Amino acid sequence: MSRTRVRTVSLCSTAGSDEDEKAIAAKPAKRTVFMAGRPPWYDVAGKQQEALVIGICGGSASGKTTVAHQIIQELGVSWVCLLSMDSFYKVLNPEEKAQAARNEFNFDHPNAFDVDLLIDTLGRLKEGKKVNVPVYDFTTHSRLPDEVVMYGANVIIFEGILAFCAAELRELLDVKVFVKEDDDVRLARRLVRDTKERGRDLEGAIKQYTTFVYPAFKQFIEPAARFADVVIPGGVSNSVGMDMLIGYVKKGYQARGFDLKQDIIDLRLTQMPKSFHQMPSSRQLVSLMTSMRDRDTDLDRFVFASERVMKLLIEFALSFVPYDSVQVTMSDGSSVTGKRVTKQLVGVAIVRAGLPLEKVLRDMVRDIAVGQLLIQTNPSSGQPEFFHQSLPKQIHKSTVLLLDASIATGQAAIMAIRVLLDHGVAEENIVLVTLLASKMGVCSVAYAYPKVTIVAANLDTDLDDDLHILPGFGNFGDRFYGTTAIKGTSPK
Amino acid sequence: MASKEWPNVTVLRRTPHLRHIMSILRSVDTEPPKFAATADLIARLVVAAALEHVEYEDLKVTTPTGTTYDGTRPAKQICGVSILRAGESMEHILREWMPSVVIGKVLIQRDEETALPKFVFDKLPSKICNCQVILLDPMLATGGSAMKAIEVLHSHGVPLANIVFCNIIASPEGIDTLTKRFPEVKVVTAEVDDHLNEKKYIIPGLGDYGDRYFGTI
Numbered sequence: 001m002s003r004t005r006v007r008t009v010s011l012c013s014t015a016g017s018d019e020d021e022k023a024i025a026a027k028p029a030k031r032t033v034f035m036a037g038r039p040p041w042y043d044v045a046g047k048q049q050e051a052l053v054i055g056i057c058g059g060s061a062s063g064k065t066t067v068a069h070q071i072i073q074e075l076g077v078s079w080v081c082l083l084s085m086d087s088f089y090k091v092l093n094p095e096e097k098a099q100a101a102r103n104e105f106n107f108d109h110p111n112a113f114d115v116d117l118l119i120d121t122l123g124r125l126k127e128g129k130k131v132n133v134p135v136y137d138f139t140t141h142s143r144l145p146d147e148v149v150m151y152g153a154n155v156i157i158f159e160g161i162l163a164f165c166a167a168e169l170r171e172l173l174d175v176k177v178f179v180k181e182d183d184d185v186r187l188a189r190r191l192v193r194d195t196k197e198r199g200r201d202l203e204g205a206i207k208q209y210t211t212f213v214y215p216a217f218k219q220f221i222e223p224a225a226r227f228a229d230v231v232i233p234g235g236v237s238n239s240v241g242m243d244m245l246i247g248y249v250k251k252g253y254q255a256r257g258f259d260l261k262q263d264i265i266d267l268r269l270t271q272m273p274k275s276f277h278q279m280p281s282s283r284q285l286v287s288l289m290t291s292m293r294d295r296d297t298d299l300d301r302f303v304f305a306s307e308r309v310m311k312l313l314i315e316f317a318l319s320f321v322p323y324d325s326v327q328v329t330m331s332d333g334s335s336v337t338g339k340r341v342t343k344q345l346v347g348v349a350i351v352r353a354g355l356p357l358e359k360v361l362r363d364m365v366r367d368i369a370v371g372q373l374l375i376q377t378n379p380s381s382g383q384p385e386f387f388h389q390s391l392p393k394q395i396h397k398s399t400v401l402l403l404d405a406s407i408a409t410g411q412a413a414i415m416a417i418r419v420l421l422d423h424g425v426a427e428e429n430i431v432l433v434t435l436l437a438s439k440m441g442v443c444s445v446a447y448a449y450p451k452v453t454i455v456a457a458n459l460d461t462d463l464d465d466d467l468h469i470l471p472g473f474g475n476f477g478d479r480f481y482g483t484t485a486i487k488g489t490s491p492k
Numbered sequence: 493m494a495s496k497e498w499p500n501v502t503v504l505r506r507t508p509h510l511r512h513i514m515s516i517l518r519s520v521d522t523e524p525p526k527f528a529a530t531a532d533l534i535a536r537l538v539v540a541a542a543l544e545h546v547e548y549e550d551l552k553v554t555t556p557t558g559t560t561y562d563g564t565r566p567a568k569q570i571c572g573v574s575i576l577r578a579g580e581s582m583e584h585i586l587r588e589w590m591p592s593v594v595i596g597k598v599l600i601q602r603d604e605e606t607a608l609p610k611f612v613f614d615k616l617p618s619k620i621c622n623c624q625v626i627l628l629d630p631m632l633a634t635g636g637s638a639m640k641a642i643e644v645l646h647s648h649g650v651p652l653a654n655i656v657f658c659n660i661i662a663s664p665e666g667i668d669t670l671t672k673r674f675p676e677v678k679v680v681t682a683e684v685d686d687h688l689n690e691k692k693y694i695i696p697g698l699g700d701y702g703d704r705y706f707g708t709i
Binding site: 299300303351352355359362366367368369370371372374376387388390391392393477481482483484 | 577707
């Protein structure tokens with residue numbers, strides 16, 4: 001019988017956000033990716049902050065996962081990644097697989113893990129980079145083709161029996177926790193788990209424990225407690241220990257300075273940055289924008305006018321992507337120098353208001369790949385939150401046209417640019433394209449990312465107290481999609 | 493035409509021309525720009541068929557000859573709801589047919605742990621309960637996302653009988669599951685394929701519609 005392990009899996013999670021009804025209720029432990037949005041993970045200058053990494057070590061069935069979940073709950077941080085060492089078991093060769101089938105493979109030894117991959121993954125995750133975490137199949141002892149995509153969080157919890165096994169690994173851990181539990185308690189828990197939940201016979205479970213689990217604990221796991229900043233005897237049931245640990249973690253989190261909202265408003269407005277380009281005014285553009293700004297413009301005419309402006313805007317924006325000179329031969333055999341776009345172009349729309357621009361871009365650039373980022377402003381905190389991404393694979397080699405209908409404070413755009421940088425796009429290869437920008441928004445984006453080209457059809461001066469653009473054109477998404485246009489029960 | 497097996501399911505008539513454009517759409521050699529253009533052609537047909545299932549009321553109009561034409565207009569505001577992101581490819585088609593439509597969006601994702609569809613996000617018109625909803629998603633495989641989206645719409649007060657699910661390629665398993673769970677919901681599709689394989693891909697199918705339409709490969 002093969003040794004089937006039901007193990008803790010690596011996942012991203014949101015803390016118990018009861019107030020957010022959109023986040024479907026689920027135990028924080030039990031979720032995959034992007035349930036509620038992710039608040040900013042960089043400072044006001046758009047620079048990446050390293051995540052706080054908490055390492056939890058302890059013997060089998062010592063209660064590591066329970067401690068991890070307790071920390072997630074108590075911290076109340078909305079974006080946490082839980083990385084489990086179990087995801088990093090090595091792929092077994094046929095001989096080792098046969099051993100595993102006879103309960104004779106030592107899964108509790110450091111050699112059973114791909115520690116190099118683990119260090120690389122955790123390091124990248126800490127830097128805020130996107131990582132692909134392997135999914136280990138404990139029946140075939142190989143990696144499944146589907147990987148879990150994780151995105152750098154403000155807090156990363158890493159847990160495993162050998163979480164402190166390598167010096168390089170320990171260096172990545174900002175807080176090291178060792179969960180200590182009596183051997184007989186752990187054995188009792190493990191036997192219950194093995195026999196009841198994993199359908200193993202008692203004899204096999206005891207054989208596994210005495211041959212591998214217990215000796216490995218004595219040799220590798222228990223001595224690792226000396227590396228820990230905090231040792232918690234008895235796990236979550238030790239409320240004094242847990243309080244101390246959570247206080248320690250909270251302090252480390254606040255020291256990272258993740259709250260940025262108040263810094264933003266003070267940004268001084270001097271002259272417009274050089275990276276900003278506004279479309280030259282024309283009577284046509286003014287008349288179309290007038291139609292968009294007029295609150296009495298109905299859905300049909302709003303869509304028409306805005307699609308016209310978007311076509312002009314995309315034409316304008318395409319003059320800011322790099323072009324190479326190319327020689328072409330004319331029909332009469334003579335040669336002329338022309339231009340060709342240097343890099344592959346990719347459009348990335350911020351959902352939802354950037355989507356209409358995506359459609360226009362696709363109509364105008366034949367073979368363009370497009371991606372999307374779902375970023376929503378949290379009405380209570382005023383902060384943007386990142387929910388979801390789908391980006392073309394070749395994006396790091398591309399020039400990216402980042403699309404949003406308007407730039408008010410610039411915070412959603414800054415978050416989107418941060419995500420693009422994290423996916424390997426060069427800052428100078430990003431062109432931010434918008435119908436309507438506020439001066440403050442442009443300055444905030446240019447302050448954070450001076451190399452990003454910003455292109456807008458119109459520029460407005462003011463923001464109101466709710467940070468809406470004045471005079472503006474209202475909520476573009478609602479007006480374009482008609483989501484607030486329904487008056488009665490029958491159509492006009 | 494309505495299917496015999498599933499009374500509320502309409503499958504486009506399988507003409508040689510429909511099969512011709514379907515073969516372009518399905519061919520592995522069709523590149524994204526061509527794929528999108530072809531997908532739009534088929535979307536026009538299924539969206540038109542879906543619009544046959546909404547309620548109309550009588551409307552008399554006077555023509556320039558001064559005489560009356562007995563016409564109709566939709567009895568309710570029509571709201572297109574796309575399941576992001578493949579469903580979005582059908583939105584502009586619906587708008588072409590009926591410029592007065594309003595558009596809502598829902599994002600459903602596969603939960604990697606349970607493999608079940610999970611609701612992530614929606615933007616729906618505030619009075620969607622009064623609307624006739626056309627739910628847009630080109631591929632119906634297991635039916636999981638479509639059913640989750642229907643649940644979301646229903647929780648916003650949309651009567652199930654006011655939902656038309658507008659689709660391009662369906663699996664028989666998906667249709668079975670969806671119509672058993674929501675017999676009142678009408679389904680319109682261009683073709684029903686052979687089966688779902690063990691990976692829950694539609695066979696013969698066409699691969700990932702969203703990736704091919706948006707060139708995300």
